[in-house]
Amino acid sequence: MPVVIEDKWSQLPPELLHLICRKLPDTGNFIQFRAVCTSWQDGAPLSDPPPQLPWILEHRGSKLQARRHLCFYSHSSGKMYCVLVGARSSWLLGSGAFQGHVIAIADLAKTMLYNPFTSEVQALRPAPYKPWLDGVFHVVGDGDAGCMVVNTCTVTRHFAYCRPGVDAGWNIFDERKDMCHNTYCGGRFFVNTGDKRTLIIDADTRDVMTIVPAPSMENFATALGDYLVASHGKILRALQYPHDGNQVASASDYYFNVYQLDMLDDNKARWRKVETIGNAVLFFDNHGHGFSLEPNDSAGLRRDCIYFVHKKRMWVRFCNYRSLCRYSIHDGRVDKTMSLANKLGETWVIPSLCYADE
Template sequence: MIVMDWALLPHDLLYIISTKLADISDFIRFRAVCKSWQSSASPSDHAPRLPWILNNHGGLFVLANLKLCPSFSNKIYTIRVRHAYMMSLNGPSECYLLNTNKGKPISLLNPFTGNTIALPPLREEIRNLYPLNFVGNRLRSKDLLVVFGLKRHSFTFILGVTRLGDAEWLVIPLPGNIGTWVRGSFMYYKGHLFAHELSTGRTMVFDATSGKIVFTMRDTNRLDYNCDVKEYMVESDGKLLRIIKNIENNQVESF
């Protein structure tokens, strides 16, 4: 009988295996096997095919405990991130979360590596700021960073667009009727804003540079929601997915 010492597997092989793990929870388990496996797979190298969702998004993390729902597996993982202390974080993500503490500069946080990236300030006061495109772990200067928010005084919905190294945001006003999608989901993808209205199943597609409606889609598969829900729109391998999170008694029941 041959007993295999898994800790002796070549690092090159372990690295290849780690890059095939689509679920961030599998990646965390992989790195927890032993020190050899941990050293072969850096958190900065992992790029999940589906983003993980921050379950308590938009809150103030006094104890820096983040609850993640990876790959919509109906499981919640709690990780302690000391870098997130007193941050107000938001958004599903492939890697970076958006930090929008009131009165402080906007920034990005990688909860696994602790890396933070400062972003330019917004000239106007924007509330309910939310990230629309999922920022991967290899953030480059040419990558667009897109947020969605509401001007506090004029109640105008806006897109904010910037790149690393820019001194300011490009702010694009959106049509006023977009406020009807408050219970739906939003996503930026290839120059367009997708806004889905949960109650009617209608998705409006806007040109991200002009804010004009390009076309409208209707969802033919209407679901009967018997509990509280939260909706997300995500991209995976070039396809757009609309994800419904069912919540009962403040617990995630299903995706």
């Protein structure tokens, strides 16, 4: 009689399978884990995935280039992933993403919120500015309400936002013409202005609640980057500088000063310099947007650090040299974690595998 070999791997307890899948460092590993067998799939439900870590989106090149797929690089697993997009031939992607969603412009006319991992599409009203000329999109989280789409006009220096599926159109902040990078947290927008102050704006009424003075000790004339990011209920501001004011030649020539926004009495606030961000990890893209995560133990990402892309123009080869860098807030050290292909480094995307109806 044939010998029946018991499949011990499929007999692992569900609680153990759940603990294992929570330690997986990458979305691709999570998908492979679920594909092993039915019991492993039950132990790793889509409704409770491990902490999702960001992927780097491919730089698209020409904005009118017809593509049928998107390419992503996972720093955690060191793998490239190719994701098929919809049937339309022309896709323009805005910068910035939240939980796998990106902004897509189809045929230069239709604006939509698109998830390339689930093919979920939410139509949006036409953008308030010409996005292929002077608008920069990003997607921010809005708690249990889902997400919001923000479109910042780089020419007029004001911005607009909409909540997909809720609002009839765009809410435009046009009272001021000096608004630059912004972030969102707890029903309020935090916006840096041209004079380096920070506005705290009520998202519903669009009223300016507070104007926060710029950090008094900073020299903004030599700053290479000024980022706002919401991190675990806190608002952080990171200023990027070259060492000794010299022109940046390599990734090691950067350093960051990080500030936390403290709310005071009488509805006032101030920026306070901090020496650590704890267990958080900050990710900044080339468009001035960022987000904060707390990676799991298997991710290979170092806590209390800032990940950013260093880009240097190589005139001899007429291309860009790109590298993914990590700045340690603890000791001020910059490490180049890996070299990126010229086509990578446009922005970060956090993969989301859960459909809206689940």
